[in-house]
Amino acid sequence: MTTPSTSSVDSGGTQGAGSNGSPRPLPEQRRSRGRATTPAAPREITTGFLAGRVIALGLVAAIDLYAGPPLISGRHWAGVVILAAVSLVIAYVYLSKRHVPVKYLLPGTIFLIAFQVLPVLYTLTTAVTNFGDGHRGNKDEAIVAIQTSSLQQVANAPEYGLSPALDKSDHLVFLLVTTDAAGDRKVQVGTADGLKDLPGANVGLTGKVTEADGYTILNAGDAAGRAEEIGAFAVPTGQGAIKSSGLSRAVELKATKLYDAGCDCVTDVASGTKYTADESKGYFVGPNGDNLSQGWKVNVGLHNFARLVNDPAISGPFLGSFVWNIVFALSSVFFSFALGMICALALHSPRVRGTKLYRTLLILPYAMPSFAMLLVWRDMFNTDFGLINRVFGSHIDWLGQPMTARFALILVNMWLGFPYMFLVATGALQAIPRELTEASSIDGATAWQGFKRVTLPLLLVALSPLLISSFAYNFNNFNAVQFITKGGPFPPDNASSGATDLLITYTYRLAFGGSGAQFGFAAAISTIIFAIVATMSAIAFRRTRKLEEVYS
Amino acid sequence: MTWVKRVGWRHLVLILIVLFALFPIAFVVSAAINPLGTLSSSELYPTGASFENFHKLFTDSRYPFVHWFVNSTLIALVSAFASVFISMCAAYAFSRMKFRGRRGGLLALMLIQMFPQFLAMVTIFMIFTTVTDLWPAFGFNEVWGLLVLYLGGALGVNTWLMKGFLDTVPRELDESATIDGASHAQAFFRVILPLVAPILAVTALLAFIGTINEFIFASFFLTDPESKTLAVGLYGMIAGDRNVNFGMFAAGSLLTAVPTVAVFLWLQKYIVNGLTAGAVKG
Secondary structure (H helix, E strand, O other), rough: OOOOOOHHHOOOOOOOOOOOOOOOOHHHHHHHOOOOOOOOOOOOOOHHHHHHHHHHHHHHHHHHHHHHHHHHHHOOOHHHHHHHHHHHHHHHHHOOOOHHHHHHHHHHHHHHHHHHHHHHHHHHHHEEOOOEEEEOOOHHHHHHHHHHHHHEEEOOOOEEEEEEOOOOOEEEEEEEEEEEOOOOEEEEEEEOEEEEEEEOEEEEOHHHHOOOOOOEEEHHHHHOOOOHHHOOEEOOOEEEEEEEOOOOOOEEEEOEEEEEEEOOOOEEEEOOOOOEEEEOOOOOOOOOOOEEOOOOOEEEEHHHHHHHHHHHHHHHHHHHHHHHHHHHHHHHHHHHHHHHHHHHHHHHHOOOOOOHHHHHHHHHHHHHHHHHHHHHHHHHHHOOOOOOHHHHHHOHHHOOOOOHHHHHHHHHHHHHHHHHHHHHHHHHHOOHOOOHHHHHHOOOOHHHHHHHHHHHHHHHHHHHHHHHHHHHHOOOOHHHHHHHHHOOOOOOOOOOOOOOOOOOOOOOOHHHHOOOOHHHHHHHHHHHHHHHHHHHHHHHHHHHHHHHHOOO | OHHHHHHHHHHHHHHHHHHHHHHHHHHHHHHOOOOOOOOOOOOOOOOOOOOOOHHHHHOOOOOOOOHHHHHHHHHHHHHHHHHHHHOOOOHHHHHOOOOOOOHHHHHHHHHHHOOHHHHHHHHHHHHHHHHHHOOOHHHHHHHHHHHHHHHHOOOHHHHHHHHHHHHHHHHHHHHHHOOOOOHHHHHHHHHHHOOOOHHHHHHHHHHHHHHHHOOOOHHHOOOHHHHOOHHHHHHHHHHHOOHHHHHHHHHHHHHHHHHHHHHHOHHHHHHHHHHHHHHHOO
16 A cells, blocks of 8 residues: 655655745655554654644634634623633644544544534423423513514504614614604614614605715615515614514504513503413413413423323324334334345345346335435325326225325335345345254255244344344334325324324424424423333343344 | 246246336336326336426426535535544544543443434424524525534444444554554554445445435425425425426436435445444344
């Protein structure tokens, strides 16, 4: 692996006439490995050595320069501290000559901690909250949201001529002109913090500000481009806020629900109803037990887990999904292993010709992108246009009935999974010594007996770790279910849990399904899946150890 | 008669299974070149041949297929190489060095391996909501954010596998390099990596396929039409109008499949080792 040309570079330092750059230094490493006679000496400082450190430091600096400023300007001091600590650790590890193993472990570990360990821990803490739609922020945010959403235009409220503008730091502001009863004009600037007088601005014929020092007024096109931002912008006033009404007018709105810190309650101005904060539910609750739709995030303890047991609308379907989940994972592994093993056994004979061709064709399903093939299968099962119904001349609503949908899923998953099983079974079969099967046939065993008593047990011992991983994988085989049935068909009275739902697709729908995200509850179910998978894997690995002791 | 009994049945079984394996693929091919381009007119065998679906796929402005293809390939390539590299580094430390916490680290990785990253999807969504505010380049609708996220799962998935490979490489090879004065980095990059290159290629290929097929994260991460991956984009293409768009979808699937299938068949003989060598021994 040494490069023969290296030594010539050293002697020919001046080669390449006209190049005034210094001769490229010879990488120390090439020399030392080329000459095996050199004894191990304390290492000199080589270019590789330097380059590694320069790259490490450069990366750290780049990350800090990129990640630091937003953290500082957003006053996320904890984030700043973590960033600094991580940078110091990286710099220390790669600059020092010691801690060699850490140099190799650090990159992966950082990613692992940031995007796997922390999310898992965060999941555990989210599982005991009511976080989700209606409970996204803290209490102060909920109060602001309640007051803002209760804003209403009242009679005789002041109206303003509006010019949306940008201030010096490019933040949206409203330049507002009012005319009072006496006909005097007053020009103000409204920011997210409130109203301020704005002297010295030019007001045009339309009653709008046309020019003001320090502000860039948006022209009609720019304003239209930011229409959404302008519509959401609110300038707080004492009892409400000024909001735009179209792009050239603004009106003052009054809040009809007001928060009072004294009683820790929200009062509906019109009806006088008081909604008192309930810290255990994260809602403002009225006298009749009804609550305002905006709540805040609170700790609900084990409530999410208790729902799985106590709430009959959830516990029944959940148990059903759980049983189906296990059936699905087991039968996926079983059928794909059976079919894969049959292929491997059929090919496992020196007399069979065309082995290579068979093998290539058999692994094609594994090489095809599975998401696309899942969608193709789904459409082959389509009732009206699907290939399967057209070939058989039937009109079965395959994916619309629980049993046929389950059958379809297992069939498809077998199709996707058997090539993998075929490959690993082939590998394992080749590792079984022929003497063993020959001995059994000399002893008078039939081929079937030989298979059942000798080959199969040995195969199972060799492949059980893979079968277990395959089970764990299929237990959470999100794509198969999401792409083919989306968890359906759903019973008419329950749109949240379908006949082919796995726990993972159920969780996905709870979190991102569109009908009110329930992050806390979804996290609780994730936690349960963690527990189930861990328990099953632990039991299964113990069993395999026993199997190995029996057969080895 | 004896031929049938000894070999013939094998061919019969194999041909049946090959038919089962191939018919959905035949259907995709036939649908992709079906000039009508609808699901209801697609048959198992081609009824006509045209590149109409491919043409539509590249010109239809609602479905920026080229963007999807580039996004998917970029994410999958970079994450395959990067994840193989970082887990290889970790495996090198675990296989060749003695340090405190080695056993603990290996055990922890085994445990983490059991927890698929996507189970934490809820909190990952929440974390990236903050990331999008602070560092938009790594937030939602950006391939880089998704890429970084995928790397988080790398160490847990591949390290044990890689350590299995490395344990089969004789220690004498890198030890002799060290005696000759090579540093640990030189022994790693110049001796070890070339020796395990074929198996690395297989692992990278499997990681590549895994990433191409990833849907959960990609689906809530990438919602802009142009930032989508193939899995998310093609899924959306036939989510709405599945009959009419089916031909285009089949053409897109076929284009997605061609590169992976080619590499897959090329590396075929290494794949069995890649799948079994590192399997966790119970």
